[in-house]
Amino acid sequence: MSNTTVSRRTLLGGLTAAGTAGLFGCSGNGSGSQPAPAPAPTGTAVVGKTNLDIYAWTNGPTIDANFRKRIELFNREHAGKFTAKINFLPYDQYWQKVQLQYAARKPFDIYYWDVQAYAHYKRNLVFNEQPVIDNTPMMDDKAYPTKLYEPWKFDEKNLFCVPENIQSMAMFYNRSHFDQAGLDYPDETWTWDKVIETAPKLQKSAGGKVTRWGLDIGALGIWWGIQALAWAAGTAFVDRPLEPTRFQMTDPKVVESMKYVQDMMWAKHIAPRPDERAGIAQNNGGFASGAYSMIADGTWNIASFQQMKDEWAMAPLPKYQGNSIAPYWLGGWVIPRQSAALTAAQTFATWSATDFQPQMAKDHDWIPLQNAARQSQDMLRGMPEGFDAAMKNLENARIGDIYTANMQQIFNEVYGTNFEQLLNNKLAPQAAAQKMQDAATKLLG
């Protein structure tokens, strides 16, 4: 046995060298121009394993239970061919897991879309699913709202994930509160000015504290909610949602929209301020508990509002400066190029967007993409009054996302921080707009 010893310096040096060598070994064509994503295989042969692992984030008991039922139905209809299993993750862990799976070169077989997945498209990690979708009725203008797909055609021609449902924004109101106050219900003729005029009539106080607010700004407190007002005023936060070239936060119409929302909470105080909202949300949950009479919010809340004790209904987003333009979002499935169950994943995604749509209408959780299902009696039965009118408003709707490289940083650091300051009345609308314009423009580069 030799007496050779390894000094600490040599050991650390060796480990550093090994680490660096490993790093260089794995470095290479990471970014820069990527080749156009290849189309997904469309043949009859099954590519990959037949047991499919589906990943989605948890959306609460009602929606999660319906998802499980959907998987059971898929497994029954595809018995002997494919077996699917759904895995739920909390949203705040979901994207980290998706990215880490990609980092490990073992991406999920299929996962639910959100704006973060645009980064996966940008890095050529997902297939062009257009050839697969072309084999379904999904491109039939009469059967599906194909116009709504346009912002999802990231190369302006093809879809890189399979859409299956739509979400939008609407005004939800507590009918019981309106009945008690003897007021007319909101409808498609309502303007935001009328909402502001009505809200104090619904407000209740006790012991010097407001116990029920006539209005909560709801999603108007999020950047895309305020942008809906800017759209109605004839402008937008960016020149185009897909790879914008400039921000337009200092456009006077955008600034005016921001001031309009800020005034609801501060100048007029007809809606709770952020600290009041936080207290209400934590204490009793807001609209669903009857703490607010009206709220502008996403249609994904319909399933949870169904559990409310009070009678409630909905109306299209009120008009601002004569127009009502709501944001919309598509929900759907992303299939990685390295999916281990490619055919099973494609089958599940297209089945969800076609054969499953009537059942989706019955489930009342997601809003089906297929026109017939969305407009069916099954869909409307049990849905709140005004749902149909809100859906008709989709014709004017615009995509509620922005697709660009640093968008998460823009949403969080720029929009998140400055809108929070604006809504807390710590920043004047013009100052907030200027800060956002400068910071977002830097990140756009």
Add this chain to the structure above:
Amino acid sequence: MTQQRVVVRPVADRPSVSRSPRPRLTMTRRQALWCYVFIAPAVLGLLLFSLGPMIASLGLSFTSYDMLTSPIWTGTENYGALFADPIFRKSLGVTLIYGVVSVPATLVIALVLAILLNAKLPGLKFFRSAYYLPSVISGVAVAMVWKWMFNGEYGLVNAALAKVGLQGPAWLTDEQWALRALIFMSLWGFGGTMLIYLAGLQGVPKELYEAARVDGASTFRQHLHVTVPMLSTVTLFNLVMGIINSLQVFAEPFVLTQGGPNNSTLLLSVYLYQNAFEYLKMGYASAIAWVAFAIILVLTLLVFRSTPMWVHTATEDDR
């Protein structure tokens, strides 16, 4: 001559006969071998799960890495960008304020309570357990409880303040108060530090207190001139651990404020997390981690350099 019975045993049962004697391990070598066997899991764990990732993160800090594609070497670009990043500078400032206030405050509270709990009084076991309990509860669970307590409208803290005629602030949504709320919450976890002080107190010779009493020292002076110097090595340990922990605190700000409002609670670890997992800037996040490591190293070295001024090391003469 009696006939011997010959028993033929299967080969496997035969005792092995070594033709040449195997070199026997000396006791020292055998002990060394067993030592290596026993420490192997810990060493392997350290190499695989600590040192390996640390070296990898050092390498990644010189790259642009989004986790989705391979890293690209960018040299010191991340470090350059870091020092030009106003949010990083703000985050660094927030972290330093947090550390500068919470670490000494925790040490003082822990020491005072350890002294109180070292007295021979009834019910001490209950109080020792009660004070230590928060240290064994998960940070996320603690943060959730404090989120309720700090609720501006319905929280217990403001309700208590209202009882004495004070109107509490919006603790977690007001930029002026959010960091103070986090620091206040951090003090709740003094149990671990207190326990170490309590252990240290058992080793302080009773004669020193008796001598001080004979010299006419009050209880406060006894602790100031006997307890504090005699526990200075314990304080050194607690201080270094406190500095390290304060630069790594994550769960509480992440759950309570997510770094807001207006980045007023954006501690370094939260900013690191945002860059790594939300903005897909793992290279940049690695650079943040190494800057934090360098700060910890420098602060620890400064503390060690200062020890001759305030750390009392027991010698034979003391005894």
